[in-house]
Amino acid sequence: MRTAQHMFEVLGELKGCAAKLGQLLAIYELALPPELAEPYRIALSQLQDAAPAMLPRTVHEAIAASMGADWRDSFREFDDRRAAAASLGQVHRAVWHDGRAVAVKVMYPGGRQAVEGDLEQLRRISHLATVFLPGADVKAVTEAICDCVREELDYAAEAEYQRAFAVAYADDPDFYVPEVVAQCGDVLITEWVEGTPLTRIVATGAQDERDRVGMLMVRFVTSGWGRHGLLYADPHPGNFRVLPDGRLGVVDFGACCAWPPEGFEELAIDYCKAFFTGGGPEQLEAATRRHGFVTFGRAFDSDALYAVVEPCSEPFKHATYRMTTPWLRKQVLRTTNPRLSNVVREMTMPAYFTPFARAALTLVGVLSQLETEGPYREEILRWMPMLAEALGTLEDPDPDRPVDLAAVREQRAQAANRQMSVG
Incomplete structure (x- = not known):
């Protein structure tokens, strides 16, 4: 609790980057282990409510x-x-x-001056992020958040x-x-947009309304680039209102950009091949290198990376799927496992990908808060039809099927032996 309260006290002194960081942490605190989540929930709630008002x-x-x-x-x-x-x-x-x-x-x-001053303040608490982001380049994350705030x-x-x-x-x-x-x-x-704040639906909404609104959020973010070449990169609960007629009102367009950039469709197809058409770790490694997510010339364990990332694709392997807080917590704990730190240290992220990563991670966090069930695969295909070959013909797998790292390596070894025999 003292760590969480210290974070609140330091962040509460700031107006720029820290406020945005607090928004993101408030979404993902639900993914923390229960013993950590409650003190962070209290402290971050204080942060969101205590921003000083101008006279x-x-x-x-x-x-x-x-x-x-x-x-x-x-x-x-x-x-x-x-x-x-x-x-x-x-x-x-x-x-x-x-x-x-x-x-x-x-x-x-x-x-503007406050943003620059925030950088030094954020460095004071950056080590606290290692509680739930072991192995992450916290300094780089901090700088990326501040860059987003500058744009806003x-x-x-x-x-x-x-x-x-x-x-x-x-x-x-x-x-x-x-x-x-x-x-x-x-x-x-x-x-002015008059309506029910999404934050209220997250807190007290009926499940059918949570499902409907969650899928509308998915549709807004994906249709923006699918129909109009625009990415809305800040799908935070505070930016949405449900109007009396049922439409979703959207505010705050400070974090937007033209989308997709050159090469993004190829990136999406390559990763779909890795996770949905049997490409496996080899295809994942090829895609990761091709699209600049690993430093040139550096080696990494693609089997380990595949075993960790593959379960995150589950929502798109079923006709319908329910995202939940336990599901998100499981993904966060898996991807931040300290045993993966050697793999994570080799990873990087191209600058152009930052807005999409922000949008996707924030959206998944909100959907998990809402516990939205819906046809995620169908909605994605509606706006990204070039993925139909990879996503559109999938049979629903066993939802409880674990990814067995040893089995993955054994399958690769058997495949290599078969290729040698044919040769």
Whole structure:
């Protein structure tokens, strides 16, 4: 408990990178062993709820710095009370001059400088992450998170992405993306989204609603690039609302990018061959080297890596599958096993893959919180049809089938002997 509380105390001093790290940890604390999860749950809940609010005078000064001294002329009403916290600012509810209810996101004064200051603070607690990420390059993870936060400081870029998503999903029966009303400097004004926060559904929602909303999240993230060439990389519970008509409202487009990059489809196909068409460890090693996930010239145990990663593909081997907290915990414990540290140390991640990794890991964490059951394979194939050959013809395997590392190695040895005999 002292470790978790220390993390809260240090992170609570920060406004930038640490707040984003706290969001991610709040999702994945459910994957921790039960004896560790409870103190982290309490501390991280405090972190999310305790972000300091700007005083009204500070808010007014920040808006005036971006919109001008006459900024109030743009609004019929402006509520000085914070409606929501953002990782580097806060949101206020207001009424635009034309009568529309709007959300006004205002960046903390000095937010950019705070991000740089956070780096040093995060280094103070980086060793704590080894409790549940043994063998990980914690420094690199910290820097990657801060890079993401830096990108989210560009409100002009966020406005352009939100406009693109709003056009792409206009009149969509499943989703609502609020229109951008105005963007000036460090102020972003969008239509207000009224609905049930996803965080409430995670906490108290009926299972059928949790299933429906979880699959809508999968559809939004995957259809974004499948239909429109855009990746929404921050599917955090705080960014979604369920509207009264059942649609999923989406806010906060600071973490978006054009997607997929060149080579991503080939990467997806290569890894599908490894896990779904019998390619096995050899195909996994080839794909890992081909796509830059291992440092050139370095050796690693592909059998061990395959035995650990293969169970993570289970949701896509069945017509329907339920992600759960115990399932996620099992995957996290398996992939962070200290015995794999020698393998993990050889792994790396291409820079271009960072947004997708962030989106995928966050989404899986939320789906496990919701305990969503649904047709994951079908939904992925709907937006990535080039994977049909690998995913579309699978027979449902035994859900309890373990991956036996010794058996994998024995199969490889037998295959090699057969090839030698033929030769």
